[in-house]
Each structure stands twice: as C-alpha cells, then as structure tokens.
Amino acid sequence: MDKEISKDRIRGRQWKRGLYVTGGIGILCGALWLFRQVLTPGIKRSEVIVGEVREGEMENTVSANGTVEPSSEVVLVSPLSAKIRRIVTENGTQVKSGDPILILDTEYSELEFQRLKDELKLKDNNVVRLKLELEKNIRDIELDDQVKDLQVKNFEALLADARRLQAIGGMTQEEVDKARQNLSIALLEKKKLENELKYRKESIASSVLNEQIQSSIQRQRLDELAKKLRNATLRAEVPGVITWLDNRIGTQVQEGDPLVRLANISSYSIMAQVSDMHADKISLGQPVQVEVNNGMEMGEIEQILPAVENNTIQFKIRLRKADSDKLRPKMKVPVRIITDTRQRSVYIPNGPGILAGKSQKVFVLQDGRAVARTVELGFRTSDKVEVISGLKAGEKVILSDMSVYEGKTELRVR
Secondary structure (H helix, E strand, C coil), X not given: CCCCCCHHHHHHHHHHHHHHHHHHHHHHHHXXXXXXXXXXXXXXXXXXXXXECEEEEEEEEEEEEEEEEECXXXXXXXXXXXXXXXXXXXXXXXXXXXXXXXXEECHHHHHHHHHHHHHHHHHHHHHHHHHHHHHHHHHHHHHHHHHHHHHHHHHHHHHHHHHHHHHCCCCCHHHHHHHHHHHHHHHHHHHHHHHHHHHHHHHHHHHHHHHHHHHHHHHHHHHHHHHHHHCCEEECCCCEEEEEECCCCCCEECCCCEEEEEEECXXXXXXXXXXXXXXXXXXXXXXXXXXXXXXXXXXXXXXXXXXXXXXXXXEEEEECCCCCCCCCCCCEEEEEEEEEEEEEEEEEECCCCCCCCCEXXXXXXXXXXXEEEEEEEEEECCCEEEEEECXXXXXXXXXXXXXXXXXXXXXXXX
C-alpha cells in the first residue's frame, strides 16, 4: 500500500521546480543580453566628437577670401637729383614716424646751394647800388632844376630891363624880343627838368622793386634747395611698414622719383573677392565677419567694384576696428558675408560628419547608447548648422564621420 506524501515535501518540490524555471529564464535572458552585446557594435566616447544642440541667434553667410590692405600708402620721392648713398632700414621693417630710411648723396646740391647763396648776395648788393644811383640822379636833377630856376629869374630881370630901356629909346625891339625868347627857352628847360625829376622819383620805387623781386626769387630758390637738402635723408612720415624701397646704392635718381612705399598701419581695410554666382547676395553696407588669428573682426561692405574678373566680384570692407594690432599688410583672411540673421534657431556645431544636403542621419547620445535619428538641416556657417527638425536643445550629437555605421540604428557607447 502506497504511503501518502506530506504537504511539506510537495511544497519543497514545487519550490525547487520554480527555482529551476526562474534560473533557466535568468540564464536565457543573460544569454540574450550577451548575444545582443556581441552583435551590437560599440564606440568609445573619447574617440568621437560630440556637440550639444543649442538654441540662439543664427546667421546665414557666404564665404569669400580677403587680403588686408592699409587704408593708405605713403610714397616717399626723391627731393632732388642725386645718387642713393645709404640704406638705413630694410624692406619689410616696421618704422615709427621720423625714423630714417634712406640717405641721398648731396655733395653736388650743396655746391649748388653755395652758388645760389653767393648770387643772392650779389643781387642784394645790386639793390643797394641801384637805389644809391637813382637817389644820386634825383639829387643831380634837383640841383639842375635849382640852377635853371636862377637862370629863369635872371632872364626875367633882363627882359624887364630891356623893356625899360626900350621905353626911353635905349634898346631896340629886336633886343627886347631876344630877351623874351631867352626867358621862354629857360622856362621850357626848367619844365623839362621838373618832368624828369618827377619821372625819376616815380620810377625809383619800381626799379628798386624789380631788383628786390629778383632777389626774392633767388631767396626762394635758395630756401627750396635748403629744404631739399634737409629732406635728403628720407624719413617715415607716419608709423608704418616699408612695403618697397629702391635699394640700388650708387644709382642716380631724379627729383620726384619714388624711392620708398610706406604702408600706414594705423588703420586697415580688406579687399575681398567672392564668386559672381553670389552677386545678388551682396550689397553696400552689408555686415561681414573677418576671421583673424582665431578671432573675429566685424565690418561692412564699403565698395563693390563693377567689373567681374575671372568669375569673381571684388569688394572693399571697412572694419569697425580698423586699427587692430592683429592685422598685417597683405595678410590673407577668410571673410563671411552675412546674408540673413535669425534670432531664435536650433543649431548644432559644424563637424566632419555633418554633410551637405537638407536631410541626414545623425547619432544622438541616450543612456550610454548612440541612437540613429534623421534630421532636417537648414543654412549653415563655418561653425554652425541650423536644425529645422529632428533635434531639440540640450541633446548631444556625434559630429564625427559615422559613415561606417550607415546601416546601424544603434551603437553602444563605452
């Protein structure tokens, strides 16, 4: 006869079976998780570039190339005909106002200066001599006039005596007429002397003035040559950088020949060029960004050249901070023309994995995983890309090139 199994024993057997089932399920789940980990590829966080989705101002730009140009360039010319004697400062050197750059040989000009100086002394002496001669002539004429006045008075007296004698029969009419004629001649001669005296007095100032003008002209030539001799040492007129100089020592140069070009580094502008396909996107006064030594300088388009050369349009940029110490003449700088600005946009940093086109798959970091997501992109700059849909501010996106995982929807992140 079979013995009845106790309830405690039955419950123990049930508990063991449950334990076996639970353990089997756990082992199966672990095997599935391990299998999934083996099949799901993984990446290291340290080996990828990760950017954060942000919200803020977004600017649409057109890229261009620019060259830094000084706002003005000073050309120093030879003040006189001479030979280049010495070069003080080499090409490319930065100089301060008043610094010597080039020295001319002035030996011949100094001899010419001495000759002009001697000629001026002679002309000044001529003025004094002419003035003395004219004054002497005037005094002589005044004396002649006084003598003639006495003669006139004498002839008047003789005529009066002749008339009295004629009245008493002591003199003929012919003698009276001769006395009257002598008086008339003396009066005419006196009038002639008076006219000569008047002319000499009026002409003395003009004659002396002519000589003084000749002396003044000579003095001006002398002063001009003296100034040229002082300028025979060419000096920087403004602080700047020497962009070119004639360094042919011993070469004869003529007055007015350019010898030094000095770029004024107190202010700069940018000459830029952009493809003519963007001609409808640029206009006067348009804001631009100029990248200088990892920094950004702001400016605006000041001038657009009308001619199109090699399928490019050239334009001039006026910088808001034209005296930046980061700028150098002929420096090549990237330029971005701002064509549109949006105050509130969602954007991600630009990176090697962000491709051209409006739609793209990116990997978003979520709880130790990188989950593939399709996003729609808008306009972009060199450092930002607008996100129209698919992402929200605060999410982390892998910016590295993930083309090797094109067919994957999820990645493990270690």
